[in-house]
Each structure stands twice: as structure tokens, then as C-alpha cells.
Amino acid sequence: MLDQNEIYRFLVSVVGEDDVSIDIADLFAYSMDASLRMSMPAAVARPENREEVAEILKWADENRVPIVPRGAGTSLSGQAVPVKGGVILDMCKMDRIKEVNLEDRVAVVEPGVIYDELNKVLGKLGYVFPPDPGSAIACTVGGMVANNASGIRALKYGATVDHVLGLEVVLPGGKIIRTGGRVWKSSSGLNLTKLFVGSEGTLGVFTEIILKITPKPRYYGLTIPVFQKLEQALEATVEIMKRGILPSAMELLDDICIMLINNVLEDKLPMGEALLFIENDGYSENTVEEESKMVKEICEEKGAQKIIYTTDNKRIEELMRLRHTLANILSKLRGENVPLNNIQDFAVPIGKIPEAVRELKEMARSQGRLMVMFGHIGDGNIHLGTAINPWKEEDRRAGAEFARMLAEIVVKKYGGTLSAEHGLGVTKASLVELEHGDTLEYMRAIKRIFDPHGIMNPGVMGLLEVPKDEFVYMPAKVVV
């Protein structure tokens, strides 16, 4: 293993002194992502082009230096935390929108492009890259692809994977490959593009991404039904989907979330045990009105006490912003604790939502845990929130046990998934086997083909090792 100075000297020879750091302040700042997990890299480098990335990956492979590609570090599962040290590749300098081609209906971008910045450009042309993650303002397209990120509009428009047509990837060893292309469909060979999407930096580094772009809808209608019982909201969700309506978003907020918004933010929501944010969009006013009417009727049938409806785009934006903000103001509830990230992102089949939610809530109640519930309920994606003290071993152990109990309900009983959109990262690595069982061996075999020496983002997804405690990587005091 090379020492830090050798690593530094090599990186400087590739990207130059201004784009490498081994300064303690930099290393510590890059030790954490939005998962609030923490581990220090040995160095940070900021490549500017694929050739520099290739040179670094060739050297890293030869010298067995771990490499962690990083977009904006907005990952919620610790995908950008260098749990085995090594080098963080901050992709911020590869942030060009190389092409927007309306005839081919594609955008070609570098990985460091910020999602919202891309959509500003596309929006002016009447188009959008639609997955809309909660971190839209800050996250990078590269990070989204690595994570197969999505958000509130995935219900209608799909996750990132549904929009990636092709990739340029630098592999460990420095080889540069291209997958897919700019054609909208292809039945030619194994789909490596889809394999790379969601690989969390474990297979290679993206240096170019070809995205399918979507025309921006012109009309929106937002329906907010308020329910006195959570079950009514969940039944309404299933019924809307069953009747063939496809809203552009269908979000659930439970009573704690509503109270939190009302206490912290200026805008207020009506109180109930739950409410839904159901957005319908379209290219004609009539379609939106018609679908919204059907949505309202179903909500009434299921017992909605009150229904707010607006087609005013500005107001819709304000209300949807409340939903986005909710995820961040939850920190008011956790205080100095950290979120138990491995229960944050379950998904169950749509028809099983009411039953699964009932059981998850019952489990939390039986364990005496305060647990909030919100999320993209339309596609079965439930965000659960509870917190633990990461510095107390018994709290960590109790958290891990609680997560496993919930995961078993979701995965084993209801055929759900550990992660709908946040990825596995380091926080869910210990639960991977529960969901994937023997299939995990095939994932590990694929990992070995691309990355025989295990240098790419080691420690995430359970591909190389499965830590018993996701907090084992928390650093001891850093003294210089």
C-alpha cells in the first residue's frame, strides 16, 4: 500500500497541484455525505477529463488504492463515504452540458452537471430530465446515475435508469468503454448501461452520460385530500392506481409530518392523520381536469374529510416545496441523533401498501419508537424516519435490530425492496443478503469481472464485505 505522500505525488502528476489535497480540513470535509456517516480519505483529486480519470484508475488498480467517485455527496446511504480510505474523485470539474439535441431528443452531459442546472437549460427548450430527486438543487447527474436516483415524479416518468441511453465509463485499469448510445431502443446484447446505473461507483467512473429527454408538461393540477385515518389515505392510493390513473406524483404525509411543517414553516397544511399530495400533469388542460376529478372522487369515496385543489402553478410549486422541505426539517425531531438510514427507503408492491404500512407502524409501536412516515406512496416507496445516537453502542445495536425486523417484513413478507431510490451504500450493506440471497453471489461475480482487485468504492452494497455494524467506520479522533 502506498503512503499518503506517494499518493499525493502521483495525483499531482496527473491533475496538477491545484486539484489535489491531502490537507486535513479537506479530507475531513470529504469524509461525510448526507447519510451523516463518516470516514476519511487519504487524498482528494478533481480530474477534468476522461484521460485523467483513466490514468488515475490504471495507477489505482496497479497499486490497490481504493477509489470513491463523488458527485455532490448528497447520497443518503453513505455511497460517497470512503469507508476504506483511498482517493475521493470529486467530479465537480467535469460539469459540461456537452450537447442538447432536440432531433434525437437526447442530452449529453458530463457527470458533474447539477440536476437543476441541466433542467434550467432543458426547461428553456420545453424539455425536462424528469426523475426529480429531493436533492435536485444540489445533486449531480453522475451521482443520480450511480445511484439510480429518483423522486416524486418517478411514479409517472420513471427513475434515472429509464432515461439513461448510454454511458462512457472508465474501468479499473484505465480502460475506457462505451455502453449503449443515443438510440432510444436497442435489443443488441446484454444491457450494460442498465447494469452500470445504480452500481454506486463499484464498477467504474462515468465520464459521459447520454440521457433521453422528455417534453415538459404544460398543465398541472394538485389535489390534497385530508384523511382522518391513515388507512383511508393508503386505500385511496391503491384505488387511484387500480383505476388506471397515473398521477405525476402521489405523496403521503403522516400526522407527525403535517405537525412538523405547521410548526416550523410559514405555510400551513390542514390537520388529519394523513394527507396526500396528488399531482396530475399533462399537455392539455382537459386531461389534467379529468384525471384530477377522478382522483377527487376516489378520495371522497375513501373518506377524505377535506380536499384542496389548485391549478395555479405558483401555488403548486409552493405546496410541493413543503413536501421537499419536509425531508430536511425532520432534523428538528432528531436533534443530535442521526437518522436510521437503512429503514428510510423501503418499497412494497402497490397493492400491499395498506397492509405493510399497518404492520410497520405496529412494529414501531411495539418497540416504543417514534417513527414518521412519508414518501412517494404512489409507487409503494415509503420513507420511514427514526433516529439513533451513533455514539452509544446499545443504541446502535437496537437500531440495527429494529431495521432488520422492518426489513424482514418488507422484503420477506411483502416482496418489497430495501431501497427504492436511495441506494444501498454502506448503511444497508448488512441487510443486502436478506433481499438478494443467492443472487448476491452473481452480483459479486460481476463486480470481480469489472474490478478484480476490488478498488472501486469498497464497502458499499455488500459486494466485497458485509460489516456487522455500519458505524464501524466512524473515525477516532483525528490528530495532526
Place this chain on the structure above:
Amino acid sequence: MEELNKFRTQIAMCNVCAWCRTKCPVYSTTKWESEGPRGRMVLLRGVVYGLLEPTPSVVEKIYECTSCAMCNLNCDAQISPLEVILGARRAFSSAGIAPPPPNKKIDARVLRDKNPYAAPQEERFQWLDVSLPEKSENVLFIGCVNAYRQTETAKNVVSILTAAEYDFTVLKGEVCCGMHPYWDGQTELAKQLAEQNTSLFDKAGASTLITPCAGCYSTFLKAYPQLVENFGFKVKHVSEVIRDLVKESAIKLKDGAVKVTYHDPCHLGRHCNFYDPPRELIKLIPGVKLVEMENMMAEANCCGGGGGLFTLKPELSVRIAERRVREAEATGAKYLVTTCPLCRTNLDLASKRLESHVKVCDLVDLVASRL
């Protein structure tokens, strides 16, 4: 590090989500994680939990901030990264490990000479060539930058107010408002200056303080009430006084077609919610057309000069200003007008370095050119 512990919960409640850094002028320019508000919050998390020593490089990152408050505006967790950063600067200063040497040098000058330029006090009003009443309810506080570095602007303020026969005076004993040490976390020094100035205002029988400097304005409005007991003076920026005088026809301004754009100083705008008076004044000047930049008012990009960054890293400070000049260029305006001498200095440096067609000026100078 007891003082930093006061911010422990705020630091812990930071979600490390990165929303704050998206428009941070320093991060947007350097793109180093440690040089944005999120990185600073992570570093402070390390310090407050005893995981990280506040080494000189860690301390320096806490000072690589322009205090523009854009992070507060964008913090979705509803915390104030800027308040935490100021708290950390105070804590580090109390512990004797801050400010960084360049800032410490300026603060030492402020302590000794009562201005950051090592200039004698008797030269503070050397530019003043009219006699003003000994006492007035309205005290014009000129501020160090105008007093020593932009004396033409200082003279223009006096000329405009005199031409309007406005009742005001200046106080020759005025000393630095304390903004630099205040944002450096040198609270005791800032307090000392605040008390000295306040005692001067009291003795002069002042009720209203008028200043052409955005930094002095926000220091009086936001910092003095914390530093001085019962600080009860009304504070006005000179642009609102002149606006009223023009409205009342106390002065008549000459006509002349020109297109200008306006830069909101962070310490007037986001810090004090002061956006309209300068715009209203610009629109009252005959023939002047105001065209806004893409980012204006609360969303206005910072000039890069505040928070002690101009002292710590002047080169970075001017690079930040270059972005703002480019924004001004895109409007097609001839003049980039501002209401802060520090913004003006920094933007002017950037404009010259870029060989831009945009000329930077203080709003006071624009008005004076029409007398």
C-alpha cells in the same frame, strides 16, 4: 471550546444536504467542499464532537466565507450556517487560535489606529472642504473605506446633502464601526469601537445615523444592539435619504440617457432586507434606465469582498467579483452601480482585470454627477 458548544445542536441538525453550498460564492468559485458552508459545518461537527483538532487549516476554512448569508437563504433545514460560522470564529478567537494572520493584522491596526489602513485619525476628514454645523440630530457616519480610500464619494455625499440644504453633521471623532473585527470573531474589539462611537453619537445629541456604507449600516443595525446596551439610534442608508430629498424636489438632477444595473450589497440586502430605496433613487434620476441582473435582491450574488475574505484571500475575493461583473455585462448596462464602498472596490478590481466595458460606481457618485 465552550463557546462553540452553544451551537452544537445546530451543527448536529445540519443534514449535510448541500443545498447551502449551491449558491455560496466561495464554493461556486473554488468548488472545494471545505470552502462551502456544508464543508464548514462538517468541520465544525468534527471539532464540536472532539473528532477533529482545529488546526490552522481548519480555522482558515471557517474564515473563507464572505458572510453573504446566501447559505441561510438556502438552508432547507431552517438553521443558520452563518450564525454558526460567526459563533465558531468567536470561539476560535477566544481560544487564541484565530483569526488567521492576515485578518489579525488588520484587527490589530483597527485596535491601534481605529481604522484598517494604519492611517492617522486626523486624516479621516481631510477631504471635507465645507463647514458643517457642530451639532445635528442627523449624523453622517462616513466609514473607513470612504474616509480614506474613496474620498471623492465621501465628498459627493456631503455635496449632495448640502445642495439639498439637509440638516446634518459629521463627527470628527468617528472611528471604525467595527465590522471587520466583528466578523472576525473579535467581539471585544468590536464592542470597544461600538461603545466609542455610541458615546460620540450620544454627546452630539444624534437621533439618526446616516451612512453611505452597507457594512457600517448592517453593523449599526444588527451588531450594535448586541454590543451596546440600549442602542436606540435610527439608522438610515444614505440612498434612502437622497431618494426622499429628490422626491421632495430638494435637489434637481440633470437629464442624461444611460443604462445601469444595480448590485445589492449582501449586508444591505440579505442581512437587512434593504432592497428598494436604491432602486427607487436610480429610477428618479432623469434618463437613467435600470436593468436588473439575472440574480437580484435576495438572490443577488455576492461581490466576494465581505466577511474578511478580502483580507484573507484577496485573489479569491476578486475572482468571486468577476462572476458578478460578468452578470452585469450580460445586462448591457454601462454602469454597475452599488451602495457599498467595499463592493465597489472589489467589483472595480474585477472589472479592470476583465477589461470589462462595465464601469463600477457608487450610487452617490452617479447622483452627484447629475447635480
